[in-house]
Amino acid sequence: MFTRHPGAQMGTTETTSAVLARRRSYHVGNVRSQLSLAASALLESEGASALSLRAIARRTGVALGTVYYHYADKHALLAGLAAEGFRELAATLRLARERLGPEGRLRVAGMAYLDFVSARPALYGLMYEMRDIGRREEVEAAEGEAFAEMALAVSEDAGAGAETEAIRQVAQAAWACARGIAALALARGGPGRLDENTVREAVLGLEILVAGRPIRL
Structure with missing residues (x-):
């Protein structure tokens, strides 16, 4: 049986035990x-x-x-966080796409993208800072995983017979729109939040364009 050394202080023992337990x-x-x-x-x-x-x-x-x-260093830490952020975004888009029925998956994926930005604004900012400035392969590959989920949403909405290149192009347009709306809404919303009016109006405007509805004065 182990006993505490007579000269040891109780506070020191408790602190050391807590640290060791946390590390274990x-x-x-x-x-x-x-x-x-x-x-x-x-x-x-x-x-x-x-x-x-x-x-x-x-x-x-x-x-x-x-x-x-x-x-290895802070840059590696930031890049790792950015890559994990993109993988989390991919999982968010996948879940939104799988929960929906056979129609409207691109719209739901786009809204899920913006929901992710709203929930994780600081992480989202870091993701694209490292993607655009860091140029680390790990980050680019992780973004590719998220983009692939957007492309799947386009493909499933389009159905059988859709051209692969056209699917990729539509997915690129959707990706650019989502990123643009997010950047503008974050800029207008202040630190750490999206401006909801910007998101709402931009999404409605896109739906008018996609539907080909006339704009009447």
Whole structure:
């Protein structure tokens, strides 16, 4: 049976035990996932400027050396978050598409895209910052996964016999529209939120264009 050394302080023992318990929870199988979750939470609460490998180590109780094992530097951390953001966006689009019936999947996917931006504005901003400036293959590949879900929505709406190139072109147009609406709504909505009127009017305007409805004065 182990006993506490007579000279040890109770407060020190409790603190050490708490730290060790927290670190034990980060076993090999989930360290990177937990680091990513902590980084994502810090990003949404304090912004990208607050992110650092030391900050993540402090937040999780993981040794700094272990954090460096998973992320070589801050740029790698940001790129990893951006890639995971795009994969989360892909999952969001997939879920929206699968929940709907056989009609209108592109519209639902587009609205799911904007819902994602509304829920994760800081992450979304980082995703495209790293995509457009960072130029990391991991981020570009993850964006490709999300875009593929948009293309599937177009394909399923179009039905059998649709031309592959036309599907890709329509998906590109939808992707550009969603990104443009998101950027404009974020700019007009202030820090961390979408301007809902911008989203509503832009979506309605797109539906008028797609339906070919006349615009009467």
